[in-house]
Amino acid sequence: MAHRLLPIMLLSTAAAVSACGGAGERARPVHGTAPAEVAGVGYTSDQLAQALLTEIPGYQKAGEPDSGSYGTLKAIQNAARLQRAAQLDKPRCGTGRPGGAVPADAPAALVTFAKRGQTVTETLMGMPAADAEKQVNARIPTGCLKFRTKVGSQWSQHRVVESPKGEIGEGSRTVGVSTTTGNTATRTWYVVFRGRHYLATVTVYGPQATRTEAERLARNSLAQADRILP
Template identity: 60%
Template sequence: MAHRLLPLAVLATVAAASACGGSGGSGGGTVPGPARAAPAGTGYTSDQLGQALLQQVTGYWRGEPDSGEYGSLKALRNAAQVRQEATLDKPKCADAQTGGRRQVAADVPTALVTFVKGDGQTATETLMGVADADAEKQVEARVPPGCLTFRTRLGDKWAEHRITETPRGDIGNGSRTVGVATTIGAQRMNTWYVVFQGRHYLGSVSVFGPNATRAEAESLARASVAQAHRILGR
Protein backbone atom coordinates (compact mmCIF):
# COMPACT_ATOMS: atom_id res chain seq x y z
CA MET A 1 0.00 0.00 0.00
CA ALA A 2 1.25 3.50 -0.78
CA HIS A 3 0.25 6.96 0.39
CA ARG A 4 0.55 10.35 -1.22
CA LEU A 5 3.12 12.77 0.11
CA LEU A 6 0.52 15.18 1.41
CA PRO A 7 0.80 18.95 1.81
CA LEU A 8 -1.10 18.94 5.10
CA ALA A 9 -1.98 22.60 5.12
CA VAL A 10 -3.79 22.40 1.79
CA LEU A 11 -5.91 19.56 3.08
CA ALA A 12 -6.61 21.50 6.26
CA THR A 13 -7.99 24.32 4.14
CA VAL A 14 -10.24 21.90 2.33
CA ALA A 15 -11.42 20.59 5.69
CA ALA A 16 -12.16 24.11 6.86
CA ALA A 17 -14.50 24.54 3.92
CA SER A 18 -16.84 22.01 5.49
CA ALA A 19 -16.18 23.04 9.11
CA CYS A 20 -14.10 19.95 9.77
CA GLY A 21 -11.48 22.14 11.45
CA GLY A 22 -7.96 21.12 12.38
CA SER A 23 -4.59 22.56 11.42
CA GLY A 24 -3.35 19.44 9.71
CA GLY A 25 -0.50 19.22 12.18
CA SER A 26 0.43 16.55 14.66
CA GLY A 27 -1.00 18.50 17.58
CA GLY A 28 -0.46 17.37 21.13
CA GLY A 29 -0.76 13.96 22.64
CA THR A 30 0.28 11.82 19.68
CA VAL A 31 2.16 8.66 20.52
CA PRO A 32 5.32 7.91 18.52
CA GLY A 33 4.99 4.95 16.19
CA PRO A 34 7.04 1.79 16.64
CA ALA A 35 10.77 2.06 16.12
CA ARG A 36 12.11 -0.08 13.30
CA ALA A 37 15.35 -0.68 11.46
CA ALA A 38 16.08 1.67 8.59
CA PRO A 39 15.17 0.13 5.22
CA ALA A 40 18.08 -0.72 2.96
CA GLY A 41 19.37 2.28 1.06
CA THR A 42 17.95 4.92 3.43
CA GLY A 43 20.14 4.86 6.52
CA TYR A 44 17.82 6.46 9.10
CA THR A 45 15.24 5.24 11.55
CA SER A 46 12.19 7.31 12.48
CA ASP A 47 13.76 7.92 15.90
CA GLN A 48 16.88 9.41 14.32
CA LEU A 49 14.77 11.60 12.05
CA GLY A 50 12.74 12.72 15.06
CA GLN A 51 15.92 13.89 16.77
CA ALA A 52 16.80 15.90 13.66
CA LEU A 53 13.55 17.91 13.64
CA LEU A 54 13.66 21.63 14.38
CA GLN A 55 13.46 22.35 18.08
CA GLN A 56 12.13 25.89 17.84
CA VAL A 57 10.88 28.43 15.33
CA THR A 58 10.78 32.09 16.30
CA GLY A 59 7.24 33.29 16.92
CA TYR A 60 5.75 29.78 16.99
CA TRP A 61 4.81 27.27 19.70
CA ARG A 62 6.16 23.75 19.08
CA GLY A 63 3.62 20.95 19.12
CA GLU A 64 4.28 17.37 20.14
CA PRO A 65 6.37 15.63 17.46
CA ASP A 66 5.34 12.27 16.02
CA SER A 67 7.49 9.57 14.46
CA GLY A 68 7.11 6.09 13.06
CA GLU A 69 6.12 4.64 9.70
CA TYR A 70 4.72 7.17 7.23
CA GLY A 71 1.33 5.48 7.04
CA SER A 72 0.99 5.24 10.82
CA LEU A 73 1.27 8.93 11.73
CA LYS A 74 -1.99 10.45 12.93
CA ALA A 75 -1.63 13.75 11.06
CA LEU A 76 -0.95 11.98 7.77
CA ARG A 77 -3.82 9.53 8.26
CA ASN A 78 -6.20 12.42 9.00
CA ALA A 79 -5.03 14.32 5.93
CA ALA A 80 -5.44 11.24 3.74
CA GLN A 81 -8.98 10.80 5.01
CA VAL A 82 -9.87 14.41 4.17
CA ARG A 83 -8.41 13.95 0.70
CA GLN A 84 -10.50 10.85 0.12
CA GLU A 85 -13.67 12.63 1.23
CA ALA A 86 -13.13 15.67 -0.97
CA THR A 87 -14.79 15.95 -4.39
CA LEU A 88 -12.78 17.57 -7.19
CA ASP A 89 -14.29 19.50 -10.07
CA LYS A 90 -11.47 18.05 -12.21
CA PRO A 91 -11.11 14.37 -11.28
CA LYS A 92 -8.07 14.08 -13.56
CA CYS A 93 -6.35 16.61 -11.28
CA ALA A 94 -6.38 14.44 -8.15
CA ASP A 95 -2.57 14.61 -8.07
CA ALA A 96 -2.76 18.41 -7.91
CA GLN A 97 -3.82 18.07 -4.27
CA THR A 98 -0.36 16.69 -3.58
CA GLY A 99 1.44 19.21 -5.77
CA GLY A 100 1.98 16.51 -8.36
CA ARG A 101 4.21 14.61 -5.99
CA ARG A 102 4.73 10.88 -6.26
CA GLN A 103 3.62 8.21 -3.83
CA VAL A 104 5.50 7.36 -0.65
CA ALA A 105 5.46 3.83 0.74
CA ALA A 106 3.49 3.48 3.96
CA ASP A 107 6.45 1.94 5.82
CA VAL A 108 8.93 4.77 5.16
CA PRO A 109 10.54 6.00 8.44
CA THR A 110 9.09 9.44 9.11
CA ALA A 111 9.13 12.19 11.73
CA LEU A 112 6.82 15.21 11.82
CA VAL A 113 6.27 18.26 13.96
CA THR A 114 3.94 21.26 13.69
CA PHE A 115 4.55 24.77 15.03
CA VAL A 116 1.63 27.13 15.72
CA LYS A 117 1.46 30.93 15.99
CA GLY A 118 -0.94 32.82 18.21
CA ASP A 119 -2.98 33.83 15.16
CA GLY A 120 -3.39 30.19 14.12
CA GLN A 121 -0.78 30.15 11.35
CA THR A 122 1.06 26.82 11.26
CA ALA A 123 4.39 25.54 10.02
CA THR A 124 4.86 21.78 9.59
CA GLU A 125 8.17 19.99 9.10
CA THR A 126 8.40 16.39 7.89
CA LEU A 127 11.53 14.25 7.43
CA MET A 128 11.41 10.88 5.66
CA GLY A 129 14.14 8.28 5.30
CA VAL A 130 14.21 7.43 1.60
CA ALA A 131 16.79 6.44 -0.98
CA ASP A 132 18.43 9.32 -2.84
CA ALA A 133 16.88 8.31 -6.16
CA ASP A 134 13.38 8.39 -4.65
CA ALA A 135 14.03 11.79 -3.07
CA GLU A 136 15.19 13.12 -6.43
CA LYS A 137 11.93 11.99 -8.06
CA GLN A 138 9.95 13.97 -5.48
CA VAL A 139 11.98 17.11 -6.12
CA GLU A 140 11.52 16.73 -9.88
CA ALA A 141 7.74 16.09 -9.70
CA ARG A 142 5.39 18.68 -11.16
CA VAL A 143 1.68 19.46 -11.03
CA PRO A 144 -0.18 17.75 -13.90
CA PRO A 145 -0.84 19.96 -16.96
CA GLY A 146 -4.07 21.91 -16.76
CA CYS A 147 -4.30 21.47 -12.99
CA LEU A 148 -2.81 24.70 -11.69
CA THR A 149 -6.36 25.69 -10.75
CA PHE A 150 -9.02 23.36 -9.36
CA ARG A 151 -11.90 23.27 -6.88
CA THR A 152 -12.66 20.89 -4.03
CA ARG A 153 -15.90 20.27 -2.17
CA LEU A 154 -16.57 18.86 1.26
CA GLY A 155 -20.22 18.65 2.13
CA ASP A 156 -21.95 21.56 0.42
CA LYS A 157 -18.99 23.96 0.49
CA TRP A 158 -16.50 24.59 -2.29
CA ALA A 159 -12.90 25.78 -2.04
CA GLU A 160 -10.98 27.19 -5.00
CA HIS A 161 -7.24 26.53 -5.29
CA ARG A 162 -4.62 28.20 -7.46
CA ILE A 163 -1.14 26.67 -7.58
CA THR A 164 2.14 28.48 -8.22
CA GLU A 165 5.20 26.40 -9.10
CA THR A 166 8.76 27.68 -9.09
CA PRO A 167 11.90 26.43 -10.88
CA ARG A 168 14.10 23.89 -9.11
CA GLY A 169 15.83 25.45 -6.11
CA ASP A 170 19.11 24.92 -4.27
CA ILE A 171 17.91 24.13 -0.74
CA GLY A 172 19.68 21.00 0.48
CA ASN A 173 20.71 18.85 -2.48
CA GLY A 174 17.85 20.25 -4.55
CA SER A 175 14.37 21.53 -3.83
CA ARG A 176 11.03 22.60 -5.23
CA THR A 177 8.71 25.27 -3.87
CA VAL A 178 4.96 25.30 -4.44
CA GLY A 179 2.39 27.91 -3.41
CA VAL A 180 -1.35 27.31 -3.10
CA ALA A 181 -3.82 30.18 -2.76
CA THR A 182 -7.15 28.87 -1.46
CA THR A 183 -10.40 30.83 -1.45
CA ILE A 184 -13.39 29.71 0.62
CA GLY A 185 -16.18 32.24 0.23
CA ALA A 186 -14.70 35.55 1.36
CA GLN A 187 -11.78 33.89 3.14
CA ARG A 188 -8.38 33.46 1.49
CA MET A 189 -5.66 31.22 2.87
CA ASN A 190 -2.14 30.71 1.57
CA THR A 191 0.06 27.66 1.69
CA TRP A 192 3.71 27.56 0.73
CA TYR A 193 5.59 24.31 0.94
CA VAL A 194 9.12 23.30 0.10
CA VAL A 195 10.25 19.77 -0.70
CA PHE A 196 14.00 19.26 -0.39
CA GLN A 197 16.49 16.46 -0.70
CA GLY A 198 19.22 15.53 1.76
CA ARG A 199 21.52 12.54 1.79
CA HIS A 200 19.28 9.51 2.33
CA TYR A 201 16.30 11.60 3.37
CA LEU A 202 13.53 13.78 1.97
CA GLY A 203 12.29 16.83 3.84
CA SER A 204 9.18 18.98 3.54
CA VAL A 205 8.25 22.26 5.19
CA SER A 206 4.84 23.89 4.78
CA VAL A 207 3.55 27.21 6.10
CA PHE A 208 -0.22 27.72 6.20
CA GLY A 209 -2.25 30.84 7.00
CA PRO A 210 -3.56 34.08 5.49
CA ASN A 211 -0.11 35.65 5.82
CA ALA A 212 2.01 32.64 4.83
CA THR A 213 4.82 33.54 2.42
CA ARG A 214 7.28 31.79 0.16
CA ALA A 215 10.17 33.55 1.89
CA GLU A 216 9.23 32.13 5.29
CA ALA A 217 8.73 28.61 3.94
CA GLU A 218 12.11 28.61 2.22
CA SER A 219 13.81 30.10 5.29
CA LEU A 220 12.40 27.31 7.46
CA ALA A 221 13.44 24.72 4.89
CA ARG A 222 17.03 25.99 5.01
CA ALA A 223 16.91 25.86 8.82
CA SER A 224 15.60 22.30 8.61
CA VAL A 225 18.50 21.29 6.35
CA ALA A 226 21.03 22.87 8.73
CA GLN A 227 19.48 21.13 11.75
CA ALA A 228 19.42 17.76 10.01
CA HIS A 229 23.06 18.19 9.03
CA ARG A 230 24.05 18.94 12.63
CA ILE A 231 22.21 15.93 14.04
CA LEU A 232 22.62 13.36 11.28
CA GLY A 233 26.13 14.47 10.39
CA ARG A 234 25.57 14.61 6.64
Protein backbone atom coordinates in the same frame (compact mmCIF):
# COMPACT_ATOMS: atom_id res chain seq x y z
CA MET B 1 -0.20 1.53 0.06
CA ALA B 2 1.61 4.71 -0.93
CA HIS B 3 0.93 8.30 0.07
CA ARG B 4 1.16 11.11 -2.45
CA LEU B 5 2.56 14.40 -1.17
CA LEU B 6 0.81 16.73 -3.59
CA PRO B 7 -2.81 15.48 -3.63
CA ILE B 8 -2.89 15.19 0.17
CA MET B 9 -1.47 18.69 0.43
CA LEU B 10 -3.98 20.28 -1.92
CA LEU B 11 -7.05 18.48 -0.61
CA SER B 12 -6.13 19.27 2.97
CA THR B 13 -5.85 22.92 2.00
CA ALA B 14 -9.46 22.73 0.85
CA ALA B 15 -10.54 22.24 4.45
CA ALA B 16 -8.28 25.05 5.69
CA VAL B 17 -5.71 22.89 7.43
CA SER B 18 -2.17 22.08 6.44
CA ALA B 19 -1.30 18.73 4.94
CA CYS B 20 0.48 17.80 8.10
CA GLY B 21 -2.10 18.82 10.66
CA GLY B 22 -3.67 22.01 11.93
CA ALA B 23 -2.94 24.13 14.95
CA GLY B 24 -4.38 22.92 18.18
CA GLU B 25 -4.23 19.23 17.24
CA ARG B 26 -1.74 17.51 19.49
CA ALA B 27 0.19 14.75 17.81
CA ARG B 28 0.90 11.67 19.87
CA PRO B 29 4.27 9.96 19.55
CA VAL B 30 4.24 6.53 17.93
CA HIS B 31 6.54 4.19 19.84
CA GLY B 32 8.77 1.84 17.93
CA THR B 33 11.12 2.37 15.05
CA ALA B 34 10.17 2.17 11.39
CA PRO B 35 12.47 0.19 9.11
CA ALA B 36 15.50 1.96 7.69
CA GLU B 37 16.28 2.28 4.02
CA VAL B 38 16.82 -0.82 1.89
CA ALA B 39 20.19 -2.51 2.45
CA GLY B 40 20.53 -0.85 5.84
CA VAL B 41 21.39 2.57 4.44
CA GLY B 42 19.37 5.46 5.84
CA TYR B 43 17.81 6.65 9.08
CA THR B 44 15.31 5.27 11.54
CA SER B 45 12.26 7.23 12.64
CA ASP B 46 13.91 7.77 16.05
CA GLN B 47 16.93 9.36 14.40
CA LEU B 48 14.71 11.55 12.22
CA ALA B 49 12.72 12.67 15.27
CA GLN B 50 15.93 13.81 16.95
CA ALA B 51 16.77 15.87 13.85
CA LEU B 52 13.49 17.86 13.80
CA LEU B 53 13.46 21.56 14.56
CA THR B 54 13.06 22.14 18.28
CA GLU B 55 11.86 25.74 18.10
CA ILE B 56 10.83 28.46 15.68
CA PRO B 57 10.90 32.08 16.93
CA GLY B 58 7.38 33.46 17.24
CA TYR B 59 5.76 30.01 17.21
CA GLN B 60 4.92 27.43 19.85
CA LYS B 61 4.99 23.67 19.46
CA ALA B 62 1.52 22.27 18.78
CA GLY B 63 2.06 19.07 20.71
CA GLU B 64 4.93 16.62 20.85
CA PRO B 65 6.63 15.35 17.67
CA ASP B 66 5.18 12.23 16.08
CA SER B 67 7.38 9.47 14.66
CA GLY B 68 7.12 5.98 13.21
CA SER B 69 6.18 4.66 9.79
CA TYR B 70 4.94 7.45 7.52
CA GLY B 71 1.50 5.90 7.12
CA THR B 72 1.00 5.69 10.90
CA LEU B 73 1.56 9.38 11.62
CA LYS B 74 -1.67 10.83 12.94
CA ALA B 75 -1.49 13.97 10.80
CA ILE B 76 -0.89 11.94 7.63
CA GLN B 77 -3.81 9.65 8.45
CA ASN B 78 -6.06 12.68 9.02
CA ALA B 79 -4.99 14.20 5.71
CA ALA B 80 -5.61 10.92 3.89
CA ARG B 81 -9.12 10.69 5.37
CA LEU B 82 -9.81 14.22 4.19
CA GLN B 83 -8.51 13.34 0.75
CA ARG B 84 -10.95 10.44 0.54
CA ALA B 85 -13.84 12.63 1.72
CA ALA B 86 -13.15 15.53 -0.66
CA GLN B 87 -14.74 15.88 -4.07
CA LEU B 88 -12.41 17.22 -6.77
CA ASP B 89 -13.76 18.96 -9.86
CA LYS B 90 -10.75 17.65 -11.83
CA PRO B 91 -10.46 14.03 -10.67
CA ARG B 92 -7.35 13.40 -12.75
CA CYS B 93 -5.47 15.94 -10.63
CA GLY B 94 -5.82 13.76 -7.55
CA THR B 95 -4.52 10.52 -9.02
CA GLY B 96 -0.79 11.22 -8.71
CA ARG B 97 1.96 10.08 -11.06
CA PRO B 98 4.81 7.56 -10.98
CA GLY B 99 7.43 8.72 -8.52
CA GLY B 100 4.96 10.94 -6.67
CA ALA B 101 4.35 8.63 -3.73
CA VAL B 102 5.80 8.06 -0.26
CA PRO B 103 5.79 4.42 0.95
CA ALA B 104 3.55 4.01 3.98
CA ASP B 105 6.30 2.08 5.78
CA ALA B 106 9.00 4.73 5.25
CA PRO B 107 10.56 5.87 8.56
CA ALA B 108 9.34 9.39 9.32
CA ALA B 109 9.02 12.08 11.96
CA LEU B 110 6.81 15.17 12.08
CA VAL B 111 6.41 18.26 14.22
CA THR B 112 4.00 21.20 14.02
CA PHE B 113 4.41 24.74 15.37
CA ALA B 114 1.64 27.32 15.63
CA LYS B 115 1.00 30.97 16.25
CA ARG B 116 -2.21 32.94 15.93
CA GLY B 117 -3.78 31.95 12.61
CA GLN B 118 -0.71 30.20 11.19
CA THR B 119 1.06 26.83 11.37
CA VAL B 120 4.42 25.44 10.32
CA THR B 121 4.86 21.69 9.88
CA GLU B 122 8.14 19.89 9.26
CA THR B 123 8.28 16.26 8.11
CA LEU B 124 11.42 14.16 7.64
CA MET B 125 11.17 10.88 5.74
CA GLY B 126 13.86 8.24 5.30
CA MET B 127 14.10 7.53 1.60
CA PRO B 128 16.60 6.23 -0.98
CA ALA B 129 18.21 9.03 -2.99
CA ALA B 130 16.60 7.96 -6.27
CA ASP B 131 13.09 8.04 -4.79
CA ALA B 132 13.71 11.38 -3.08
CA GLU B 133 14.95 12.81 -6.36
CA LYS B 134 11.69 11.78 -8.06
CA GLN B 135 9.74 13.74 -5.44
CA VAL B 136 11.89 16.83 -5.98
CA ASN B 137 11.59 16.56 -9.76
CA ALA B 138 7.80 16.00 -9.80
CA ARG B 139 5.81 18.80 -11.43
CA ILE B 140 2.14 19.75 -11.34
CA PRO B 141 0.33 19.36 -14.70
CA THR B 142 -0.65 22.69 -16.24
CA GLY B 143 -4.33 21.71 -16.17
CA CYS B 144 -4.19 21.27 -12.38
CA LEU B 145 -2.98 24.75 -11.49
CA LYS B 146 -6.59 25.85 -10.98
CA PHE B 147 -9.23 23.59 -9.48
CA ARG B 148 -12.07 23.34 -6.98
CA THR B 149 -12.70 20.98 -4.09
CA LYS B 150 -15.80 20.24 -2.08
CA VAL B 151 -15.77 19.01 1.52
CA GLY B 152 -19.27 18.42 2.85
CA SER B 153 -21.37 21.16 1.24
CA GLN B 154 -18.56 23.73 1.01
CA TRP B 155 -16.70 24.43 -2.23
CA SER B 156 -13.21 25.94 -2.25
CA GLN B 157 -11.29 27.44 -5.15
CA HIS B 158 -7.54 26.91 -5.47
CA ARG B 159 -4.74 28.44 -7.50
CA VAL B 160 -1.33 26.81 -7.55
CA VAL B 161 2.06 28.32 -8.38
CA GLU B 162 5.22 26.25 -8.68
CA SER B 163 8.78 27.53 -8.81
CA PRO B 164 11.58 26.07 -10.92
CA LYS B 165 13.74 23.46 -9.21
CA GLY B 166 15.61 25.02 -6.31
CA GLU B 167 18.94 24.45 -4.61
CA ILE B 168 17.99 23.86 -0.99
CA GLY B 169 19.82 20.75 0.17
CA GLU B 170 20.54 18.39 -2.71
CA GLY B 171 17.61 19.78 -4.69
CA SER B 172 14.22 21.25 -3.83
CA ARG B 173 10.82 22.31 -5.14
CA THR B 174 8.53 25.06 -3.83
CA VAL B 175 4.77 25.11 -4.33
CA GLY B 176 2.23 27.73 -3.25
CA VAL B 177 -1.54 27.29 -3.02
CA SER B 178 -4.02 30.16 -2.63
CA THR B 179 -7.40 28.96 -1.38
CA THR B 180 -10.71 30.81 -1.20
CA THR B 181 -13.55 29.28 0.78
CA GLY B 182 -16.56 31.57 0.95
CA ASN B 183 -15.20 34.87 2.25
CA THR B 184 -12.06 33.29 3.71
CA ALA B 185 -8.73 33.38 1.88
CA THR B 186 -5.70 31.36 2.98
CA ARG B 187 -2.27 30.58 1.62
CA THR B 188 -0.12 27.48 1.86
CA TRP B 189 3.53 27.32 0.86
CA TYR B 190 5.47 24.12 1.03
CA VAL B 191 9.05 23.23 0.24
CA VAL B 192 10.20 19.70 -0.54
CA PHE B 193 13.95 19.15 -0.38
CA ARG B 194 16.38 16.25 -0.45
CA GLY B 195 19.06 15.62 2.15
CA ARG B 196 21.43 12.72 2.77
CA HIS B 197 19.23 9.60 2.72
CA TYR B 198 16.06 11.54 3.54
CA LEU B 199 13.34 13.72 2.07
CA ALA B 200 11.93 16.70 3.98
CA THR B 201 8.88 18.93 3.65
CA VAL B 202 8.30 22.25 5.37
CA THR B 203 4.77 23.63 5.14
CA VAL B 204 3.61 27.12 6.15
CA TYR B 205 -0.16 27.61 6.28
CA GLY B 206 -2.19 30.73 7.09
CA PRO B 207 -3.50 33.99 5.63
CA GLN B 208 -0.03 35.58 5.86
CA ALA B 209 2.04 32.57 4.76
CA THR B 210 4.85 33.47 2.35
CA ARG B 211 7.29 31.68 0.10
CA THR B 212 10.15 33.58 1.76
CA GLU B 213 9.31 32.20 5.19
CA ALA B 214 8.76 28.66 3.90
CA GLU B 215 12.15 28.58 2.15
CA ARG B 216 13.92 30.17 5.12
CA LEU B 217 12.49 27.52 7.44
CA ALA B 218 13.43 24.80 4.97
CA ARG B 219 17.03 25.98 5.14
CA ASN B 220 16.81 25.97 8.95
CA SER B 221 15.44 22.43 8.77
CA LEU B 222 18.34 21.36 6.55
CA ALA B 223 20.91 22.92 8.89
CA GLN B 224 19.38 21.22 11.93
CA ALA B 225 19.27 17.82 10.21
CA ASP B 226 22.86 18.17 9.02
CA ARG B 227 23.97 18.88 12.60
CA ILE B 228 22.16 15.87 14.08
CA LEU B 229 22.13 13.09 11.51
CA PRO B 230 25.41 11.18 11.08
